[in-house]
Amino acid sequence: MSDNRMLQSLDRRLALELAQITERSAVAAARLRGRGDEQAADIAASGICYRELMRTSISGIVVVGEGAEGEVEHLFVGEEVGSGGDTVDVAVDALEGTTLCAKNLEGSISLVAVAERGSLLKVPQVYMEKLAIGPGYPEGIVSLSCPPEKNVQALSEARGVPPSEITVLILDRPRHAELVEAVRKTGAAVKLISDGDVAGVIQTANPHESGIDIYLGLGGAAEGVLAAAALRCIGGQMEGRLVIDNEDKRQQARALGITDFNRTYTLADMVQADCIVAATGVTDGALLGGVRFGRDVIKTDTMVLRASTGTVRRIATEHRDFRKFHF
Numbered sequence: 001m002s003d004n005r006m007l008q009s010l011d012r013r014l015a016l017e018l019a020q021i022t023e024r025s026a027v028a029a030a031r032l033r034g035r036g037d038e039q040a041a042d043i044a045a046s047g048i049c050y051r052e053l054m055r056t057s058i059s060g061i062v063v064v065g066e067g068a069e070g071e072v073e074h075l076f077v078g079e080e081v082g083s084g085g086d087t088v089d090v091a092v093d094a095l096e097g098t099t100l101c102a103k104n105l106e107g108s109i110s111l112v113a114v115a116e117r118g119s120l121l122k123v124p125q126v127y128m129e130k131l132a133i134g135p136g137y138p139e140g141i142v143s144l145s146c147p148p149e150k151n152v153q154a155l156s157e158a159r160g161v162p163p164s165e166i167t168v169l170i171l172d173r174p175r176h177a178e179l180v181e182a183v184r185k186t187g188a189a190v191k192l193i194s195d196g197d198v199a200g201v202i203q204t205a206n207p208h209e210s211g212i213d214i215y216l217g218l219g220g221a222a223e224g225v226l227a228a229a230a231l232r233c234i235g236g237q238m239e240g241r242l243v244i245d246n247e248d249k250r251q252q253a254r255a256l257g258i259t260d261f262n263r264t265y266t267l268a269d270m271v272q273a274d275c276i277v278a279a280t281g282v283t284d285g286a287l288l289g290g291v292r293f294g295r296d297v298i299k300t301d302t303m304v305l306r307a308s309t310g311t312v313r314r315i316a317t318e319h320r321d322f323r324k325f326h327f
Helices: 003-030 038-057 098-102 148-159 174-185 197-203 221-234 247-255
Strands: 060-066 084-096 109-116 127-132 168-171 190-195 214-220 237-242 264-266 274-282 297-306 312-318
Touching: 003 038, 003 084, 003 109, 003 274, 003 297, 003 312, 038 084, 038 098, 060 109, 060 274, 084 098, 084 197, 084 221, 098 148, 109 197, 109 221, 127 197, 148 174, 148 214, 148 312, 168 174, 168 197, 174 190, 174 214, 197 214, 197 221, 214 221, 221 237, 221 274, 221 297, 221 312
Parallel strands: 060 084, 168 190, 168 214
Antiparallel strands: 084 109, 109 274, 127 214, 127 237, 237 264, 274 297, 297 312
């Protein structure tokens, strides 16, 4: 059976398994919302995520994980996960937006993706320049090779609206000061987020609800691959360019087979085949609702995305058997 047919056969079963992984990881993190301890929340989510992945019926290799081997105990890049089964790449961010969770701010999520073996871009621990828009536009209408002013103008013309009706999502970082200034000079609006650029990229896929037309800026390369997996499922365009600016980073890149340090990766480069993505809200956000704790029930809000079918499943779950949340 081909890899593509293999993943098609896993759709219903594996999608639900991934949803259960992110639900349980999100609950573990949510127990520590607002406590001001980013590390504790991240460790709690990662530990549960690892435990649940090891029970999942796959033979997975972590391509995007929580760090390098030796830096973290589990979910490091290259680690084998699963209880045995079909061979897949695994990308995971058990708690995306650790600061958001620690401060009980909007937008933190738990995220897991699986894809055909060898289809996810392997990246070093570096920054990535990112650009993303939603579906419905001509291919290549925006590009990292163009200045932000030109991208905003091209997008506004394609939408048939003035730049003042375009909203650009950017991480609120000092490194983005010039980018923010350039965007605002076009007349476009800037929405700044403190963390959570995976969720930020996903918001571009539904601008009518999110109000976000384009994502621009510099963020983690690993998060870029996860965002690309989600966007491949729901439609849109994305480009990423690794920031490899010293010898240590060049060595990391070479070890992964990267020799063109200036290459611009498209969505298809970052996710080359079918994938399934599950995400559960930890705190409330524009994308997902956060975990709700009741006396007799825990409520979670999850979305499961599938590239080959373009489906987006929303799962609102009431968990009444607390034994499965044993920590």
